[in-house]
Amino acid sequence: MKIISDYNLSELKDIVSGMGEKPFRASQIFSNVHQYKRFEEMTELSVALREKLAAGYIDEPCKIIRELVSRDGTRKYLFSLFDGNVIEGVLMQYKYGNTLCVSTQVGCRMGCKFCASTLDGLIRNMSAGEMLSEILAVNRALGGSVKDRKITNVVLMGSGEPLDNYDNVIKFLRLLASPDGINISPRNVSLSTCGLVPKMYDLANEGLPVNLTVSLHSPFDEARMKIMPVAKTYKISEILAACDNYFKITGRRYYFEYSLIAGENDSDECADALYRLLKGKPCHLNLIRLNAVKERDLDATSDVKANAFLKKLTDKGISATLRRRMGTDIDGACGQLRRRYIDGKLSV
Ligand code: SAH
Numbered sequence: 001m002k003i004i005s006d007y008n009l010s011e012l013k014d015i016v017s018g019m020g021e022k023p024f025r026a027s028q029i030f031s032n033v034h035q036y037k038r039f040e041e042m043t044e045l046s047v048a049l050r051e052k053l054a055a056g057y058i059d060e061p062c063k064i065i066r067e068l069v070s071r072d073g074t075r076k077y078l079f080s081l082f083d084g085n086v087i088e089g090v091l092m093q094y095k096y097g098n099t100l101c102v103s104t105q106v107g108c109r110m111g112c113k114f115c116a117s118t119l120d121g122l123i124r125n126m127s128a129g130e131m132l133s134e135i136l137a138v139n140r141a142l143g144g145s146v147k148d149r150k151i152t153n154v155v156l157m158g159s160g161e162p163l164d165n166y167d168n169v170i171k172f173l174r175l176l177a178s179p180d181g182i183n184i185s186p187r188n189v190s191l192s193t194c195g196l197v198p199k200m201y202d203l204a205n206e207g208l209p210v211n212l213t214v215s216l217h218s219p220f221d222e223a224r225m226k227i228m229p230v231a232k233t234y235k236i237s238e239i240l241a242a243c244d245n246y247f248k249i250t251g252r253r254y255y256f257e258y259s260l261i262a263g264e265n266d267s268d269e270c271a272d273a274l275y276r277l278l279k280g281k282p283c284h285l286n287l288i289r290l291n292a293v294k295e296r297d298l299d300a301t302s303d304v305k306a307n308a309f310l311k312k313l314t315d316k317g318i319s320a321t322l323r324r325r326m327g328t329d330i331d332g333a334c335g336q337l338r339r340r341y342i343d344g345k346l347s348v
Pocket of ligand 1 (some may be wrong): 112114115126156157158159161162192193195214257259288289291292293
């Protein structure tokens with residue numbers, strides 16, 4: 001079975017003409033798919049066409065099977081995919097709009113020591129349409145449409161390493177930006193990577209001005225290798241060069257994520273080294289206190305210490321913020337809810 005939301009308008013034109021239909025049907029199907037309608041709900045199409053589509057394509061590749069609402073309003077969604085795999089997404093509500101955090105792979109093979117998504121390795125890549133359908137499903141669940149979007153921003157910070165599923169992610173970003181569809185601009189998308197340097201260079205040349213975010217988590221290569229195996233392949237200096245190239249080509253400033261882990265990366269020495277790395281760069285640093293994962297023997301830096309770490313950097317002129325941890329009561333961090341589901345501790 002194929003997934004209907006994997007296709008762009010021109011591919012859909014070929015599909016419908018292969019079914020003996022007029023090309024304008026493709027536009028109708030495309031906008032209905034982006035409304036996340038089932039084939040039987042696409043009433044401007046003939047019954048015969050709806051049946052042909054249903055015989056060959058999946059119209060709900062990402063089904064919401066559970067929704068959890070946090071005290072702070074954050075919503076966590078558990079989705080089931082057509083093959084029974086389960087992934088998760090998080091909706092964060094801000095004054096300026098709603099941000100959905102989406103998964104890009106089932107599992108992850110990057111092996112970061114603090115992260116729940118990678119505990120069982122990579123199960124499989126997600127297709128462009130599956131990623132898109134996370135957004136379409138939640139937009140519909142919130143009563144949104146393509147004209148009245150309930151999701152304004154997207155962050156690729158759920159399970160998976162987006163640049164390890166490069167082609168599908170690029171196609172997804174283009175589908176997401178389609179004016180005839182859900183139409184979310186790359187400028188409203190943040191792509192977070194653990195630092196796959198060659199792909200960061202490729203991304204700069206795609207003409208997709210997303211907000212590039214790099215998970216740094218340490219200013220020292222040696223220490224970074226201990227918590228992020230990918231650091232054995234790419235040095236921090238190479239990552240920074242790729243970020244500068246991204247800025248040069250796209251004109252977009254870039255971002256760093258830094259999860260504060262007690263005793264690992266939160267010392268004064270780390271703050272000083274971080275300052276030396278980032279000073280004068282067109283970047284913003286997002287600090288967040290670790291969301292402790294029970295399978296991992298790591299704790300969050302205290303609130304007081306995290307604020308002191310932040311102040312040390314901002315006092316010297318680094319653009320940085322300490323993010324509020326959202327949804328901690330509903331397993332807000334990467335892969336935690338899926339984990340609980342797999343462990344059989346969450347029923348749907
Ligand atoms: N693979 C991408 C996106 C993954 S998750 C990446 O590495 O950037 C998004 C962010 O959450 C990353 O910065 C990741 O390092 C961080 N993260 C993962 N687990 C976390 C946890 N338990 N607590 C705090 N941050 C976490």
